[in-house]
Amino acid sequence: KNEVEQSPQNLTAQEGEFITINCSYSVGISALHWLQQHPGGGIVSLFMLSSGKKKHGRLIATINIQEKHSSLHITASHPRDSAVYICAVRLSGNEKLTFGTGTRLTIIP
């Protein structure tokens, strides 16, 4: 079993829909990252969380440490949001990240 599980693996939605991507992990962590990867390969960091909630534009990330669960929400989704979204956790006392396998999001105009 992977230490980091994401769901769904693939998600297709209409433009304007509210999107939720989930991430569950099974180990103690010091931080959780949400990353975005567009076709062509480049990965950018969206959020780093250790508790609570963060918001940036139309993106919101939440984490529940007790339940070992995080969600990434996109409001008013747009075709340019189409990408692979990756959850990664940094284990306590560790410099390294452990990655989920990603969620491929496609927003249809």
Next chain:
Amino acid sequence: DVKVTQSSRYLVKRTGEKVFLECVQDMDHENMFWYRQDPGLGLRLIYFSYDVKMKEKGDIPEGYSVSREKKERFSLILESASTNQTSMYLCASSQRTGRGPYNEQFFGPGTRLTVL
């Protein structure tokens, strides 16, 4: 603007060739990482370096070696390339934990390596 660069976007090599992938960061980061990314498997850590000349094996180091002679440069070496090393290779860097409030990893654009 922070930047991690990789020497090639696309590379085609033959089985048995020695392959060098170079990564350079301009952020004075202590940590540098090499990952490979394969469909359905996500990113897997090959090697990690936390300082010049220091390295640590990741999850899948077999068939690879690394070199970090200068702080800004981290090289991945495939001593004898094989077809199962065809993959996307991504380099990343980060500050050492405790140097600042963030431990964000910054990624390079990736090198798509094909071994024939």
